[in-house]
Amino acid sequence: MTDEILPAVAGEILTGEAALSIAGRDWGNLIHARPGLVVRPASVTDVAVVLRFAAARGLPVAARGAGHSPYGQGLAEGGIVLDMTSLPPHRVVTGDLVSVDAGARWREVLETTLPHGLTPPVLTDYLELTVAGTLVVGGIGGATHQYGTQTDGVVELEVVTGTGEVLTCSRDTDAELFDAVLGGLGQCGVITRVTLRLIPAPARARRWKLYYDSLPAFLADQRAVVVDGRFDYVEGQLIPDGDGWRYMLEAVAYYTPPEEPDEAALLDSLGFGESEVEDTTYFGFLNRMADGEAALRAEGSWFHPHQWLNVFLTDDTVEQIVAETLAATGEAELGATGLILLYPVRNDRLKTPLFSVPPGEISWLFSPLRTGSPDDPLHNARLLELNVDLHRKARERGGKVYPSNALPMSTEDWRAHFGAVWPKLAEAKARYAPGNLLNPGQRLRVP
Numbered sequence: 001m002t003d004e005i006l007p008a009v010a011g012e013i014l015t016g017e018a019a020l021s022i023a024g025r026d027w028g029n030l031i032h033a034r035p036g037l038v039v040r041p042a043s044v045t046d047v048a049v050v051l052r053f054a055a056a057r058g059l060p061v062a063a064r065g066a067g068h069s070p071y072g073q074g075l076a077e078g079g080i081v082l083d084m085t086s087l088p089p090h091r092v093v094t095g096d097l098v099s100v101d102a103g104a105r106w107r108e109v110l111e112t113t114l115p116h117g118l119t120p121p122v123l124t125d126y127l128e129l130t131v132a133g134t135l136v137v138g139g140i141g142g143a144t145h146q147y148g149t150q151t152d153g154v155v156e157l158e159v160v161t162g163t164g165e166v167l168t169c170s171r172d173t174d175a176e177l178f179d180a181v182l183g184g185l186g187q188c189g190v191i192t193r194v195t196l197r198l199i200p201a202p203a204r205a206r207r208w209k210l211y212y213d214s215l216p217a218f219l220a221d222q223r224a225v226v227v228d229g230r231f232d233y234v235e236g237q238l239i240p241d242g243d244g245w246r247y248m249l250e251a252v253a254y255y256t257p258p259e260e261p262d263e264a265a266l267l268d269s270l271g272f273g274e275s276e277v278e279d280t281t282y283f284g285f286l287n288r289m290a291d292g293e294a295a296l297r298a299e300g301s302w303f304h305p306h307q308w309l310n311v312f313l314t315d316d317t318v319e320q321i322v323a324e325t326l327a328a329t330g331e332a333e334l335g336a337t338g339l340i341l342l343y344p345v346r347n348d349r350l351k352t353p354l355f356s357v358p359p360g361e362i363s364w365l366f367s368p369l370r371t372g373s374p375d376d377p378l379h380n381a382r383l384l385e386l387n388v389d390l391h392r393k394a395r396e397r398g399g400k401v402y403p404s405n406a407l408p409m410s411t412e413d414w415r416a417h418f419g420a421v422w423p424k425l426a427e428a429k430a431r432y433a434p435g436n437l438l439n440p441g442q443r444l445r446v447p
């Protein structure tokens with residue numbers, strides 16, 4: 001590839017060992033695939049130049065955000081990686097909208113909007129992910145039961161198609177492209193700019209951790225508070241406890257003094273045992289992973305393989321599948337720093353056509369987030385196999401994936417996952433990014 005000279009770009013072209021090595025791996029640290037070169041675009045024009053160059057030569061191209069994918073989703077072996085974090089910061093609040101460069105991290109979006117008293121309605125648990133990196137998978141968090149996914153808050157996108165055309169799309173203009181990009185795994189174009197709708201930001205967050213010894217009681221309370229919507233944020237964790245498990249319902253009420261959350265009303269009729277409560281600033285709550293990240297980096301396991309799996313289960317099957325999975329999970333299956341999340345979302349809040357969940361009133365995000373070994377490939381392969389088995393079981397019982405996983409998905413798996421909306425994605429991919437060259441790490445190919 002490098003015998004052919006890439007036309008001049010205003011940004012940087014990197015071919016050194018360090019840059020190729022970084023762009024050849026991701027946070028999952030399970031798939032390694034070095035590109036031929038890395039481009040750090042300085043503008044949307046640079047992105048278009050690279051995509052046209054690559055399309056003409058049949059070269060794979062991957063856009064890279066924060067590189068926090070678990071299984072090579074943002075890699076392009078022998079091709080070109082576009083480092084989207086190099087786009088010049090563009091962060092402008094106008095009324096209740098914010099326009100940002102696609103490589104902005106959610107923390108940077110908040111740092112832009114909070115001084116205006118505004119916030120995106122839904123944030124991921126971790127704020128160092130890029131806006132575009134999450135919008136191509138959906139973007140889910142504890143506020144999803146109220147406001148849907150992060151994709152549901154998008155008003156407009158600037159996209160460079162796989163053939164290098166720069167287009168602006170929204171629900172009213174070029175809706176076919178808009179709908180194929182949000183939750184579309186980066187298969188139709190590279191997002192360069194995003195306009196998001198904002199809501200008023202609260203000043204503070206009061207967070208309850210409510211502990212249960214019984215899985216059915218925990219599920220019943222989670223289901224109840226998500227359906228009645230009494231909290232602003234609801235998630236949950238399954239915590240190893242001796243030979244068994246404890247279940248933690250994590251619920252948050254946002255508020256701005258002098259108003260105060262009504263604790264008695266919020267906790268009314270819930271059957272938890274122990275509880276903890278803490279009160280922080282709104283940003284302090286949203287940025288709660290920062291200290292944990294620093295500790296895991298210092299201790300080293302942040303850099304270990306991560307066999308993360310996120311599946312959506314139906315309301316009918318959640319209890320059985322979770323109980324079976326927990327019965328077969330010990331420290332060996334989870335890793336010392338692994339964790340398991342479980343929380344419901346309301347399906348009627350989910351409006352993004354490609355965001356696929358099981359049918360019913362609610363779906364349950366079940367996420368065994370395993371940490372593997374830095375030096376035991378057999379163990380790592382076994383953890384991956386556990387993901388394959390759980391995915392198969394979930395799917396046989398009506399489940400779906402949340403599409404950011406350490407899982408060897410095939411085109412057939414994607415076809416089954418997207419179901420009725422698959423033809424729209426496949427047609428848009430063939431039209432906007434023909435040749436299966438764009439973001440090939442998602443392992444989704446069309447004729």
Ligand SMILES: Cc1cc2nc3c(=O)[nH]c(=O)nc-3n(C[C@H](O)[C@H](O)[C@H](O)COP(=O)(O)OP(=O)(O)OC[C@H]3O[C@@H](n4cnc5c(N)ncnc54)[C@H](O)[C@@H]3O)c2cc1C
Nearest residue numbers: 063065066067068069073124125130132133139140186191
């Ligand atoms: C610690 C941690 C916590 C997480 N918490 C949450 C959470 O709470 N909620 C949630 O929903 N997800 C969560 N995730 C998953 C995360 O949202 C996805 O893995 C996301 O895709 C990663 O974003 P990124 O910026 O790192 O993108 P990358 O890993 O760099 O890229 C992801 C995919 O997007 C493509 N892509 C990147 N930029 C662009 C672009 N500009 N245009 C088109 N395609 C592009 C890439 O090619 C790749 O296919 C978490 C992940 C981690 C590691």
